[in-house]
Amino acid sequence: MSTKIKEAVRALLTEGKIKGFLGLREEKGNIMPYLFCDPKELDALSLGDWKKPGDTRYPLNQLMIKLAMAYPNETFAVLIRGCDERGLKELFKWKQLDEEKIVLIGLGCPDELAKACECEKPFPDSLIDGPKGEKVDSQKVAQVEGMDLDTRLQFWKAEFNRCIKCFGCRNICPMCFCNECSIEEDQLVGTGEIPPANPTFHLARAIHMVGRCIDCGLCEEACPADIPLRTLYKKVGEIIHQEFGYKTGLSVDEKSPFNIIEVK
Amino acid sequence: MEFKTVLSFCPYCGCGCGLLLEVLDGKIVGTLPSKTSPVNQGKLCIKGWTVHEFITSPNRLTQPMVRQDDALHDSSWDEALHLAATRLKEIKEKHGPDSIGVLTSAKCTNEENYLLQKFTRAALGTNNIDHCARL
Numbered sequence: 533m534s535t536k537i538k539e540a541v542r543a544l545l546t547e548g549k550i551k552g553f554l555g556l557r558e559e560k561g562n563i564m565p566y567l568f569c570d571p572k573e574l575d576a577l578s579l580g581d582w583k584k585p586g587d588t589r590y591p592l593n594q595l596m597i598k599l600a601m602a603y604p605n606e607t608f609a610v611l612i613r614g615c616d617e618r619g620l621k622e623l624f625k626w627k628q629l630d631e632e633k634i635v636l637i638g639l640g641c642p643d644e645l646a647k648a649c650e651c652e653k654p655f656p657d658s659l660i661d662g663p664k665g666e667k668v669d670s671q672k673v674a675q676v677e678g679m680d681l682d683t684r685l686q687f688w689k690a691e692f693n694r695c696i697k698c699f700g701c702r703n704i705c706p707m708c709f710c711n712e713c714s715i716e717e718d719q720l721v722g723t724g725e726i727p728p729a730n731p732t733f734h735l736a737r738a739i740h741m742v743g744r745c746i747d748c749g750l751c752e753e754a755c756p757a758d759i760p761l762r763t764l765y766k767k768v769g770e771i772i773h774q775e776f777g778y779k780t781g782l783s784v785d786e787k788s789p790f791n792i793i794e795v796k
Numbered sequence: 797m798e799f800k801t802v803l804s805f806c807p808y809c810g811c812g813c814g815l816l817l818e819v820l821d822g823k824i825v826g827t828l829p830s831k832t833s834p835v836n837q838g839k840l841c842i843k844g845w846t847v848h849e850f851i852t853s854p855n856r857l858t859q860p861m862v863r864q865d866d867a868l869h870d871s872s873w874d875e876a877l878h879l880a881a882t883r884l885k886e887i888k889e890k891h892g893p894d895s896i897g898v899l900t901s902a903k904c905t906n907e908e909n910y911l912l913q914k915f916t917r918a919a920l921g922t923n924n925i926d927h928c929a930r931l
């Protein structure tokens with residue numbers, strides 16, 4: 533499946549339109565992020581499908597921010613799926629990346645992955661290869677909503693109680709770019725305890741994902757305690773949609789609800 | 797310009813989680829959990845996540861050091877080992893072998909751990925040996 537993507541990247545590199553392509557490389561059975569600067573290296577390109585589609589996705593947009601900070605004048609291409617494209621749209625808005633300096637190399641996700649992700653839009657607009665799959669509604673949010681309030685609170689508290697405070701959810705998140713992080717602030721969320729303040733730690737992060745979480749699921753995949761973080765943040769996204777009519781990552785122009793200061 | 801991730805292993809505990817060091821132009825700028833590592837399957841604990849922070853710490857020991865009058869000064873392996881051996885001998889003679897305890901690491905190989913318990917029991921003459929996982 534990678535032929536079309538390889539061709540597109542090869543053309544961009546040979547024409548000198550980009551300095552490098554941030555994608556994934558297969559090396560001795562491992563799949564890892566890599567910046568391809570030479571078209572000759574593209575043979576080792578991987579799309580992040582190891583044993584199952586999309587099971588070796590990495591936060592490429594987060595690495596892209598590091599790269600752009602080191603080389604602000606260069607243009608790069610980056611491998612993106614539907615969620616990554618939603619992420620880029622928000623990152624452009626939040627001025628973490630410059631739209632003019634990023635070329636999107638889009639990959640569509642197969643139904644199997646879209647189902648596992650319960651994905652809003654399993655393909656990017658800038659689709660180069662892969663299917664243009666259907667939206668999948670979330671069963672998991674509905675399941676949790678089906679519990680009465682007490683049971684639901686107990687459910688989340690029991691889940692959060694397993695947290696080992698590795699900060700993996702925050703560290704891997706391509707949308708967490710704050711220099712100072714609230715969930716590390718003693719005055720906001722008590723520090724020095726494991727499990728961390730329950731549910732404050734998790735709700736603080738959930739609130740900070742308003743208008744930012746683009747539902748890529750990387751946090752949940754990185755959680756050693758198997759806490760259903762994605763379901764939590766999906767609900768956050770749902771509330772923002774209901775209350776403000778805002779869908780995170782849908783457009784580049786529309787500002788997110790936490791980005792607007794109204795002076796009356 | 798070079799930006800790559802290099803597969804490595806967390807040096808902190810015996811699990812040996814696979815991690816990726818993000819290397820930008822020869823400098824380590826971050827850590828990611830390896831998704832293809834069968835051990836940790838894309839997850840790390842907080843120690844693994846912060847590996848890149850200690851690698852470049854100026855507090856890291858890069859050569860043997862010896863403490864003299866409360867101050868550390870640079871030394872050589874010969875001098876440091878000689879000092880350690882002399883002092884251990886003195887302590888053993890004066891206070892007996894059980895006044896010495898040895899702590900080893902879950903990150904050493906089985907062979908290294910075998911060697912150290914042998915040294916502790918046969919050379920020092922004490923059963924006081926334990927490892928970092930119980931610290």
Ligand code: SF4
Binds near residue numbers: 645
């Ligand atoms: S969230 Fe959607 S776009 Fe992202 S990997 Fe899953 S199915 Fe693909």
Ligand code: SF4
Binds near residue numbers: 701741748750762
């Ligand atoms: S799903 Fe998780 S990792 Fe992805 S954007 Fe949302 S909070 Fe961040």
Ligand code: SF4
Binds near residue numbers: 696701702756757758
């Ligand atoms: S990844 Fe899981 S265990 Fe780690 S801090 Fe986040 S919720 Fe807690």
Ligand code: SF4
Binds near residue numbers: 806807840
């Ligand atoms: S990441 Fe944590 S669990 Fe894994 S090897 Fe390092 S210290 Fe051990």
